[in-house]
Every structure is written in structure tokens, then in C-alpha cells.
Amino acid sequence: MMIRTLRNFWEAIIGFLTKPIYESESAHLTVGTLMSIIVVIVAINVLLKIIKKVVNSRLAEEDKNKFVSIFGFARYLFYILAIITILHASGLNLTVFLTASAALFVGLGFALQYLFQDIISGILIIMDQSLHVGDVVEIQGKVGKVTEINLRTTRAVTRDDKVLVIPNHKFLVETIYNHTQNHNTTLEKVTVGVDYGSDVQLVTQLLLDIVCSQKGIQKKQKPVVLFDDFGESALIFSVVYTTGDSFTDNRIKSELRYRIHEAFQKNNIVIPFPQRTLHWVQTNQSTTDA
Numbered sequence: 001m002m003i004r005t006l007r008n009f010w011e012a013i014i015g016f017l018t019k020p021i022y023e024s025e026s027a028h029l030t031v032g033t034l035m036s037i038i039v040v041i042v043a044i045n046v047l048l049k050i051i052k053k054v055v056n057s058r059l060a061e062e063d064k065n066k067f068v069s070i071f072g073f074a075r076y077l078f079y080i081l082a083i084i085t086i087l088h089a090s091g092l093n094l095t096v097f098l099t100a101s102a103a104l105f106v107g108l109g110f111a112l113q114y115l116f117q118d119i120i121s122g123i124l125i126i127m128d129q130s131l132h133v134g135d136v137v138e139i140q141g142k143v144g145k146v147t148e149i150n151l152r153t154t155r156a157v158t159r160d161d162k163v164l165v166i167p168n169h170k171f172l173v174e175t176i177y178n179h180t181q182n183h184n185t186t187l188e189k190v191t192v193g194v195d196y197g198s199d200v201q202l203v204t205q206l207l208l209d210i211v212c213s214q215k216g217i218q219k220k221q222k223p224v225v226l227f228d229d230f231g232e233s234a235l236i237f238s239v240v241y242t243t244g245d246s247f248t249d250n251r252i253k254s255e256l257r258y259r260i261h262e263a264f265q266k267n268n269i270v271i272p273f274p275q276r277t278l279h280w281v282q283t284n285q286s287t288t289d290a
Contacts, residue, residue, distance in 0.1 A: 037082070126151075136180045137179065142164060185242050206264070
């Protein structure tokens with residue numbers, strides 16, 4: 001008796017799910033088709049919520065809101081793909097629709113190519129924490145301090161107080177120097193040339209005195225003066241030091257050059273410029289008339 005009741009109940013459910021809603025030669029839509037769409041949509045929502053929870057657990061609080069738009073876009077994309085798949089399985093011919101939309105999809109694909117590259121790169125940057133707000137980066141010869149990391153672009157302020165907008169895919173396809181990735185201090189140097197015949201010991205001592213008394217230079221790691229090379233027109237020296245703010249180091253270097261120039265003038269040390277010596281050879285030729 002119970003088995004018969006369960007069988008009748010099951011047949012009733014099957015009959016309800018197979019009840020046609022729309023029928024044609026190429027399509028057969030039933031209540032089960034609509035129920036399948038609803039179940040898949042609910043499953044997509046649950047799956048995305050689980051993924052979102054896992055992703056947010058690895059992110060800083062200020063980065064969590066950046067993925068809201070991504071999950072919203074993914075939700076609607078999966079909805080469309082699921083509905084198209086179920087309708088196609090139900091016999092609905094979508095060839096005409098897909099053919100008519102092919103040109104549009106190709107155009108959108110080219111237009112959105114870099115957009116998706118930027119978004120994927122932004123997700124990777126945020127997830128692996130390879131870049132942080134406050135880092136000093138150098139790209140294509142421009143130095144900037146990162147102020148904001150979004151999914152599509154990263155914004156940085158340059159030394160001349162201009163906003164540098166960097167597409168995130170640049171961080172994957174180009175060489176970018178992160179001055180503060182390992183630590184906050186960076187190693188910097190100023191190079192100067194002096195005339196041949198100068199007192200190299202005096203030059204070394206002057207450079208050390210200047211850099212050791214300069215503000216903004218850390219004293220924990222003692223500055224070093226290097227005799228780099230015998231240049232074409234000068235003896236090349238460089239003074240190496242550490243600073244805790246590489247973003248404003250151009251000002252420190254400027255002050256050092258001012259002071260080096262002044263100290264060299266007081267001590268009669270010449271900073272040469274490239275020179276050339278020309279030897280004019282004159283030949284006297286005598287000609288005799290035949």
C-alpha cells in the first residue's frame with residue numbers, strides 16, 4: 001500500500017514537471033525546465049557566497065568592497081550561461097540568436113580585452129599582496145607613491161604631485177621597480193667627477209663629512225665613498241647612503257650636490273667638463289711649374 005502511494009506520488013511529480021508550457025517543432029519547454037533554471041540560479045548564488053566568504057577571509061578590510069562588482073558581474077554572467085544551456089538542452093534553437101550576436105560579441109571581445117586583463121591583474125595584485133598602498137614604484141622612468149589599488153587601475157602620486165594612473169596589466173607585462181618591497185629603507189647614491197691631479201683623500205673626506213651631516217640620511221648604516229673609475233675627463237667618485245623615504249630622495253640628492261659644489265670650490269677641487277685637445281698640423285707643399 002505504501003509502495004503504491006509513493007509510486008503514485010512520484011508519478012504525480014513527474015507529470016507536473018513534464019507538463020508542457022511551450023511546444024513547437026524545435027522546442028519543448030516544461031515546468032521542469034523552469035524548475036531547473038530556478039535550482040541552478042539558487043546553486044550559483046550559494047556557490048558564489050561560499051567563494052566570496054573564502055576570498056574575503058584573505059583580504060584586508062579596505063580591499064573587500066573592491067570585489068563586490070566582480071561578484072555581481074560573475075553572478076549575472078553565470079545566470080546567462082546557465083539559462084542558455086538549459087534552454088538549449090530543452091530543444092530551443094539558439095543558433096539564429098547566437099549567429100546574429102556573433103559580430104557584436106567579437107567587437108565586445110576586442111573592446112573588453114584589456115579591461116579583463118586589468119581586472120584579472122588587479123585581483124592577483126590584491127590577492128597575493130605584491131603591492132601595497134604607500135609603496136614607492138618606478139615605471140617607465142617615473143617614480144610614484146601608491147595611493148590606491150583598484151581592480152582596473154592603480155593610482156600613484158609622482159614627486160611633482162601629479163597623479164599617475166597605471167593599468168594593472170602593466171604590473172604583469174612590464175618591469176616595475178618597487179623601491180619599498182623588501183623594507184622601508186633604500187640605498188641611494190650621488191656621483192661626482194673631479195679633475196685629474198685632485199687630492200683623492202681630501203675628496204673622500206669632504207664627501208663623507210657632507211653626507212653624514214645631511215638631514216634625511218640614516219646614520220645606522222654608515223655612508224660609504226667609492227672611487228668608481230678613471231673617467232675620460234675626470235676621476236669618478238660616488239657617495240652611497242641609506243634613506244627611509246626614497247620618494248623624496250630627489251630633494252636630498254639636490255641638497256647634497258649643492259653642498260658638494262660649495263665644499264669643492266672652497267677647497268679648490270675642480271669638477272671638470274669634457275674637453276678635447278685639437279692638434280693642427282700644417283704641411284707646406286712646394287709646387288714647381290713644368
